[in-house]
Amino acid sequence: MAIAVEMPKMSDTMTEGVLVAWLADEGDTVAPGDIIAQVETDKATMDLEAYDDGVLLKKVIGEGEAVPIGGLIAVLGKAGEDPSAILAKYQGGDGAAAAPEASEAEVSTDATPSAAPAASGDGAATASASGGRIKASPLARRLAQEHGIALGSIAGSGPEGRIVKRDVEAAMSTSAAAPATAPAPVTTPAVAAPAYQPPPPIAVTGSEPAYNAVRISQMRKTIARRLAQSKYTAPHFYLTIDVDMDRMVEVRKQLNAVAEAQGTQKISFNDLITKACAAALKQHPEVNASYLEQEGEIRQYHAVHIAVAVAVDEGLVTPVIRDVDQKGLTQIAEETRALAAKARDRKLQPQEMEGSTFTTSNLGMFGIEEFTAIINPPNACILAIGGIRDVPVVKDGAIVPGKRMKVTLSSDHRVVDGAVGATFMATLRSYFEEPMTLLL
Amino acid sequence: MPEMQLREAIRQAMVEEMERDENIFLIGEEVAQYNGAYKVSQGMLDQFGEKRVIDSPISEAGFAGLGIGAALNGLRPIVEFMTWNFSFVAIDQIINNAAKVGYMSGGQFKTPIVFRGPNGAAGQLAATHNTSVEAIYAYFPGLKVISISNPDDAYGLMKSAIRDDDPVVFLESEVMYGLKGEVEVDPERLIPIGKARIAREGDDVTLVGHNKSYWVAMEVADRLAADGYSAEVIDPRTIRPFDFDTVIESVKKTNRCVIIDESNPFASISSEIAFQIQDRAFDYLDAPIRRVTAKDVPAPYAKNLIAHYMPGADDAYEACKKVMYV
Numbered sequence: 028m029a030i031a032v033e034m035p036k037m038s039d040t041m042t043e044g045v046l047v048a049w050l051a052d053e054g055d056t057v058a059p060g061d062i063i064a065q066v067e068t069d070k071a072t073m074d075l076e077a078y079d080d081g082v083l084l085k086k087v088i089g090e091g092e093a094v095p096i097g098g099l100i101a102v103l104g105k106a107g108e109d110p111s112a113i114l115a116k117y118q119g120g121d122g123a124a125a126a127p128e129a130s131e132a133e134v135s136t137d138a139t140p141s142a143a144p145a146a147s148g149d150g151a152a153t154a155s156a157s158g159g160r161i162k163a164s165p166l167a168r169r170l171a172q173e174h175g176i177a178l179g180s181i182a183g184s185g186p187e188g189r190i191v192k193r194d195v196e197a198a199m200s201t202s203a204a205a206p207a208t209a210p211a212p213v214t215t216p217a218v219a220a221p222a223y224q225p226p227p228p229i230a231v232t233g234s235e236p237a238y239n240a241v242r243i244s245q246m247r248k249t250i251a252r253r254l255a256q257s258k259y260t261a262p263h264f265y266l267t268i269d270v271d272m273d274r275m276v277e278v279r280k281q282l283n284a285v286a287e288a289q290g291t292q293k294i295s296f297n298d299l300i301t302k303a304c305a306a307a308l309k310q311h312p313e314v315n316a317s318y319l320e321q322e323g324e325i326r327q328y329h330a331v332h333i334a335v336a337v338a339v340d341e342g343l344v345t346p347v348i349r350d351v352d353q354k355g356l357t358q359i360a361e362e363t364r365a366l367a368a369k370a371r372d373r374k375l376q377p378q379e380m381e382g383s384t385f386t387t388s389n390l391g392m393f394g395i396e397e398f399t400a401i402i403n404p405p406n407a408c409i410l411a412i413g414g415i416r417d418v419p420v421v422k423d424g425a426i427v428p429g430k431r432m433k434v435t436l437s438s439d440h441r442v443v444d445g446a447v448g449a450t451f452m453a454t455l456r457s458y459f460e461e462p463m464t465l466l467l
Numbered sequence: 468m469p470e471m472q473l474r475e476a477i478r479q480a481m482v483e484e485m486e487r488d489e490n491i492f493l494i495g496e497e498v499a500q501y502n503g504a505y506k507v508s509q510g511m512l513d514q515f516g517e518k519r520v521i522d523s524p525i526s527e528a529g530f531a532g533l534g535i536g537a538a539l540n541g542l543r544p545i546v547e548f549m550t551w552n553f554s555f556v557a558i559d560q561i562i563n564n565a566a567k568v569g570y571m572s573g574g575q576f577k578t579p580i581v582f583r584g585p586n587g588a589a590g591q592l593a594a595t596h597n598t599s600v601e602a603i604y605a606y607f608p609g610l611k612v613i614s615i616s617n618p619d620d621a622y623g624l625m626k627s628a629i630r631d632d633d634p635v636v637f638l639e640s641e642v643m644y645g646l647k648g649e650v651e652v653d654p655e656r657l658i659p660i661g662k663a664r665i666a667r668e669g670d671d672v673t674l675v676g677h678n679k680s681y682w683v684a685m686e687v688a689d690r691l692a693a694d695g696y697s698a699e700v701i702d703p704r705t706i707r708p709f710d711f712d713t714v715i716e717s718v719k720k721t722n723r724c725v726i727i728d729e730s731n732p733f734a735s736i737s738s739e740i741a742f743q744i745q746d747r748a749f750d751y752l753d754a755p756i757r758r759v760t761a762k763d764v765p766a767p768y769a770k771n772l773i774a775h776y777m778p779g780a781d782d783a784y785e786a787c788k789k790v791m792y793v
Contacts, residue, residue, distance in 0.1 A: 164722075164752060164753040164754060165749045165750050165751070165752045165753075166722050166750060166751055166752055166753040167753065168750075169750040169751075184792065185754070185792050186792075191753050191754065191792055192722055192753040193792070
């Protein structure tokens with residue numbers, strides 16, 4: 028009996044996966060746990076393991092091809108067995124590649140290691156699954172597919188948790204103005220407005236094409252969707268402070284002298300900033316929070332999990348350092364280094380990017396003095412960190428050389444008001460300027 | 468535009484067509500000397516004489532068959548059933564002869580005949596006099612079925628029905644004969660068969676209702692408007708061929724549909740409309756299609772029971788709120 032190998036659901040927000048590389052060949056014998064291919068999801072490149080014994084009879088898709096969750100990737104079976112029955116089954120009526128219209132819902136319990144921890148990356152949402160099947164209206168299903176939104180990440184507001192049009196539109200976050208009770212928003216958001224017009228062709232001179240067409244990667248799609256969602260739904264406001272870094276520079280020097288002597292991980296400014304944020308967040312739970320419209324509540328988290336934005340070749344990922352408030356600087360430094368390395372190698376696992384309660388983004392090393400960042404949903408705030416500058420400062424009436432750094436907090440005004448953000452920033456400043464207090 | 472009662476609009480259409488074409492005649496119980504049981508044919512005996520306005524014996528199978536024979540031989544009869552309940556006596560003539568002769572003769576024979584009369588419930592008339600027949604006749608390929616809700620449509624569609632070379636079942640309403648409305652009178656005003664009318668445009672829900680149910684739909688649309696929702700109301704006007712395109716385009720816009728039909732629900736027009744929508748607009752549906760119909764029992768006699776039996780505006784209003792999730 029031949030066995031179908033389907034595209035598993037490898038992350039909460041994944042809707043399709045791209046087969047990056049085959050690691051087994053047709054005719055190879057595989058055992059459960061053997062890695063047969065690498066799959067690029069919206070978050071990372073992950074190993075695809077075999078779940079059964081058998082011979083790889085047929086690779087159904089080639090490298091670089093995308094398949095929705097539940098789509099057929101390969102067929103396993105006994106040597107010489109005919110895979111055509113399975114191929115026919117998955118080919119279905121629509122003749123479209125190997126991908127059945129299979130709802131991601133139905134397979135979500137399949138080969139997936141039990142999906143999301145309670146506070147998952149898209150923690151704002153709860154799947155309206157009952158018995159593994161997500162209930163959604165046909166329209167909602169289609170809209171979600173068209174806009175690359177996983178139904179599992181949406182809470183349904185219809186009877187028995189059915190996901191309906193308005194829920195998907197809320198997730199698309201383009202309908203922020205529509206009241207939650209409106210049936211079908213009369214003013215359909217821009218998405219559905221005029222029919223899409225492809226850009227006009229650009230005149231080509233000679234034989235040189237006028238542009239490079241770059242395929243939009245899964246990661247870029249995710250960045251596009253989540254940041255647009257954030258900027259459209261969360262009303263951002265920004266608070267900037269210019270902090271005195273003299274003591275921080277001094278403390279770091281001392282700490283790293285010790286680290287060098289002991290052979291432990293050196294501490295970066297960013298590690299100190301992460302630690303300072305955790306200490307400040309612990310004192311300001313209203314900033315360590317999420318606005319969850321579907322649930323009708325604001326959650327103030329007890330734990331402090333800080334996501335650190337890491338630039339990688341294709342874009343940006345946000346690995347999460349957990350329970351930062353309970354960790355020492357060396358451990359924070361080691362974990363940050365390890366996660367950043369994994370991020371650059373695209374080896375981060377989805378769970379390593381989920382569950383943050385706050386995010387920092389540091390562009391200081393690029394000579395950026397200050398900038399504003401887009402909130403990483405469902406966080407309430409993100410801290411944008413600029414570089415440390417040597418500047419003349421006035422101390423005791425004299426102009427002396429000083430070290431200054433600008434940090435800007437972007438806040439979701441649905442959760443954090445101006446005064447709340449400002450008090451948090453005052454606490455943050457005290458930790459930056461008196462870093463020894465972090466030890467208290 | 469002159470204002471007319473529904474019965475006057477139907478009469479106006481028949482009179483104009485009979486003046487235009489002497490092959491047209493009217494036959495039925497009490498259509499001539501008594502001027503029609505519901506006074507639809509008032510004055511027509513005087514105008515056209517007893518050769519063209521004919522009182523039949525109480526024998527539906529007989530005069531329906533006579534009409535079909537006349538149609539096969541080149542005349543264009545209008546056969547009135549005093550009510551469509553009585554057409555069951557003549558159903559073999561209608562479905563086995565009128566509907567099928569053209570097909571069985573390879574198109575050598577045409578049956579240009581109109582069967583007309585009041586259809587559906589009309590109050591405390593009990594089980595045998597309250598039947599809605601549209602699904603029964605629409606079931607048979609070969610028949611066209613029209614059901615009108617207002618004088619203007621009645622006028623324009625009756626003229627089209629008389630001029631059509633296929634047999635047409637034309638469904639009126641006992642309780643609507645006195646309904647007044649403006650009629651655009653013009654001897655050549657033919658409303659096309661098979662074309663629905665969007666009576667009211669809206670974005671939030673599509674309401675489909677024909678004949679009396681159309682007025683229920685309009686009432687519900689008013690109530691929804693008061694709540695801030697806009698309902699699109701479609702009067703199909705023709706039951707067969709049904710204008711599915713118009714309904715489906717509407718559902719693609721509103722993503723939801725409630726069908727109001729005073730027929731019994733099983734295997735009815737509402738079943739077919741719902742089937743077509745899910746077949747052709749599945750990916751546009753945001754809620755199950757709902758229908759509000761008569762209860763699935765013979766019509767009761769008692770006043771309170773018949774009121775409960777009929778599909779009402781309250782039920783339809785609740786159905787709309789359900790599909791809109793509000």
